[in-house]
Amino acid sequence: MSIQNTLLSWEQISEIARQKTPARRIRRTPGQPPSSAPISPSLDKLPPNTTPPVLLYRDTNSWCPFCERVWFALEEKEIPFQTEFIDLSNKPKWYIDLVPTTLVPAVKIEGKLVYESKDILLALEERFPHPPLLPEDPEENAVARQWIEDAETNGLREIAYKFLRETTKDADKLASLQATLVAKLDELEQTLGKYPGPYFVSSFSLVDIMYSPHLDRLAANLPVYRGYHIKGNPHFPRINAYFQALAQRPAYQRVKSDDTTNNLLLRRRWGAQPVGNLLPLDLATSEEIQNRAEAAERLSDNRQAAIEDILKNSGVQALARNGDISAITQAVDFHLRLLANYLLDGNSTPLPWGRVGGKAHVDPWEAAVGAIALAYVRNRICAPRDMSAGAATAFRAAVDRVLPCIY
Ligand SMILES: N[C@@H](CCC(=O)N[C@@H](CS)C(=O)NCC(=O)O)C(=O)O
Numbered sequence: 001m002s003i004q005n006t007l008l009s010w011e012q013i014s015e016i017a018r019q020k021t022p023a024r025r026i027r028r029t030p031g032q033p034p035s036s037a038p039i040s041p042s043l044d045k046l047p048p049n050t051t052p053p054v055l056l057y058r059d060t061n062s063w064c065p066f067c068e069r070v071w072f073a074l075e076e077k078e079i080p081f082q083t084e085f086i087d088l089s090n091k092p093k094w095y096i097d098l099v100p101t102t103l104v105p106a107v108k109i110e111g112k113l114v115y116e117s118k119d120i121l122l123a124l125e126e127r128f129p130h131p132p133l134l135p136e137d138p139e140e141n142a143v144a145r146q147w148i149e150d151a152e153t154n155g156l157r158e159i160a161y162k163f164l165r166e167t168t169k170d171a172d173k174l175a176s177l178q179a180t181l182v183a184k185l186d187e188l189e190q191t192l193g194k195y196p197g198p199y200f201v202s203s204f205s206l207v208d209i210m211y212s213p214h215l216d217r218l219a220a221n222l223p224v225y226r227g228y229h230i231k232g233n234p235h236f237p238r239i240n241a242y243f244q245a246l247a248q249r250p251a252y253q254r255v256k257s258d259d260t261t262n263n264l265l266l267r268r269r270w271g272a273q274p275v276g277n278l279l280p281l282d283l284a285t286s287e288e289i290q291n292r293a294e295a296a297e298r299l300s301d302n303r304q305a306a307i308e309d310i311l312k313n314s315g316v317q318a319l320a321r322n323g324d325i326s327a328i329t330q331a332v333d334f335h336l337r338l339l340a341n342y343l344l345d346g347n348s349t350p351l352p353w354g355r356v357g358g359k360a361h362v363d364p365w366e367a368a369v370g371a372i373a374l375a376y377v378r379n380r381i382c383a384p385r386d387m388s389a390g391a392a393t394a395f396r397a398a399v400d401r402v403l404p405c406i407y
């Protein structure tokens with residue numbers, strides 16, 4: 001029996017996957033990036049046909065760390081909200097007219113415009129005080145508010161990005177930038193020690209939200225672009241405990257990027273040159289059935305957009321025989337379905353296993369098309385734009401497993 005016949009159909013994949021993950025997205029109008037948008041679980045709290053109290057304006061690619069702060073707070077506080085995506089490469093005039101800085105994020109809280117991520121966090125706290133993300137104790141509350149300001153002004157972000165973007169090969173200059181950054185991280189390490197527990201103040205707060213998107217990006221990018229590690233570095237026990245505590249928060253798992261997205265982004269945006277490999281995938285995360293199911297569901301639901309993107313941008317059309325795109329489309333569709341099956345079923349999915357007894361097990365032309373499609377899509381997906389960070393990790397690990405079996 002051919003492998004084709006033993007695979008689940010796309011419909012079966014969607015149905016089974018949805019039973020195994022609570023993550024939900026809506027598909028957007030074709031040609032409207034991003035092709036899908038997350039549905040916040042807190043929308044369930046609203047009676048039907050009610051407008052959510054918050055409208056969030058954010059970047060289409062979900063790369064913006066300042067938007068991540070706001071999304072994180074909305075999810076933590078379980079505030080129902082809607083998202084409007086702003087294409088930063090072609091900002092609409094109405095947005096430029098609406099927001100004085102013209103930057104994202106901005107929000108409308110019950111119709112009132114607020115912009116600047118820090119001000120948005122404080123405005124959300126004021127209007128939606130429960131659960132509190134600032135300490136009740138007045139003294140600690142004042143400290144937290146000061147640290148929120150410090151997060152904007154203490155220069156950590158500026159020095160970190162200067163170090164990451166520096167193009168010099170001058171070892172002394174790089175060492176000096178690194179030393180300045182480490183001194184800033186040392187200050188943060190001390191600050192984290194001032195209250196008991198892993199967070200900045202005695203419970204999770206807006207201070208943690210102010211720092212998390214940038215620290216997360218630094219922890220992913222410094223090893224790859226500068227050979228310097230924050231995660232696992234015994235010099236920073238408190239920063240590491242902070243990362244571990246954050247990882248336990250479901251809201252954080254919904255809004256964060258994965259390391260590969262962060263690593264590829266730096267190269268795409270600034271042409272940064274890696275000094276080492278991309279960070280390895282977290283295999284424990286990639287094995288979690290919920291993550292695998294979300295990745296399979298996303299792939300199934302979004303396959304039309306994925307196939308169009310692969311045909312347009314991966315270079316696979318160069319393999320078209322006599323200009324016949326339909327055969328390529330079919331081969332791409334088959335290999336994406338193979339991947340989705342593998343995500344759902346793991347090792348019980350029959351994989352073609354390349355050459356058997358010296359003979360190719362699948363048509364070599366189809367295998368070549370499939371290999372290009374999978375290799376392309378592995379690094380094309382972005383978290384959390386297309387799926388959660390956990391699902392993206394499962395997706396990439398599954399490609400790494402399936403790819404060598406087909407070619
Ligand atoms: N201080 C602002 C920074 C926001 C910001 O820099 N947003 C960037 C995206 S990460 C942006 O809108 N860039 C578009 C532009 O510069 O025109 C905040 O905290 O909200």
